């Protein structure tokens with residue numbers, strides 16, 4: 001279909017019409033708009049600790065080289081040679097002293113300036129040739145990219161709501177312990193919607209449910225603003241008691257959830273995992289040493305939805321971030337990255353298999369249910385369905401999407 005054709009009407013409180021989950025034209029426009037309007041979480045700085053270390057991030061037809069330069073700064077360039085356009089870096093990650101194009105060997109320094117090009121005419125000035133930069137922002141060690149043609153959205157405004165909530169978490173002093181991608185045969189919006197509700201938790205996630213407080217899951221299973229009002233009320237007193245305890249240790253508490261008309265549709269909160277749980281592990285016991293700036297376990301988990309494509313969860317001893325990379329109308333990569341304190345030693349202080357257990361099981365279940373969702377949505381018999389009181393956050397997400405992203 002063509003994006004200029006009228007699309008089926010949408011009813012507030014209902015899921016989107018089918019074309020939003022299957023159309024190539026809508027998908028292409030989604031990716032373009034997400035890149036222009038959002039700061040996309042791509043990784044943690046600890047992935048590229050030394051000068052010349054780089055990785056590639058791909059979105060739509062764009063490939064970006066994210067690299068540490070000689071003065072230690074992280075830079076991002078489109079992976080497009082200024083000669084005749086070849087990709088420059090072909091491997092997903094590695095280390096380079098210079099960036100040499102494999103086609104005719106033009107080479108660029110780590111700041112993207114052309115250093116050498118053979119047999120060029122006398123009037124060719126290499127100083128005028130630079131790799132095209134991609135907008136980059138760094139917060140608490142996390143690297144964000146934005147693909148705006150002009151001025152990017154204000155990065156300070158983007159991270160400001162999380163400064164207090166992440167105070168003292170020591171995320172800058174962490175390192176990647178393990179990462180895993182869950183390629184999911186579903187539209188990115190079905191993946192996001194699944195992350196914005198815990199209506200499915202009972203039926204789909206036995207392990208996750210055994211780890212988390214039952215009432216908390218009803219009230220805030222998918223973060224601030226996601227649960228039923230009645231359940232939030234029932235959980236209020238328990239939460240207030242824990243907040244007193246946690247504040248007493250000097251840790252931040254609180255929550256917020258943006259409205260559907262916001263720029264980034266963010267939310268954040270700190271909640272206890274469960275009674276007597278120190279961290280988000282199968283038995284509640286620690287999985288790694290306390291991250292640098294925590295002095296004791298309070299059993300809290302800080303949840304930050306930085307935008308619908310990027311979520312961060314921080315426990316006292318480890319953190320996880322998820323990011324969703326739209327790949328096609330019916331294909332999304334879900335990548336999860338587990339972080340521990342930078343001094344933690346694999347084998348002695350943490351076991352990657354244990355560290356990832358709860359979320360590896362949960363994300364594998366999520367992949368299955370989301371793929372099944374897409375299969376049903378593909379049918380001629382799919383109709384927009386009514387949201388429950390535990391799917392309020394999706395109802396708002398859909399409004400945000402139609403307002404800010406959709407063609």
Ligand code: FES
Nearest residue numbers: 081083084101104
């Ligand atoms: S395209 Fe890169 S050197 Fe020719």
Ligand SMILES: [Fe+2]
Nearest residue numbers: 194200205366
């Ligand atoms: Fe889930």
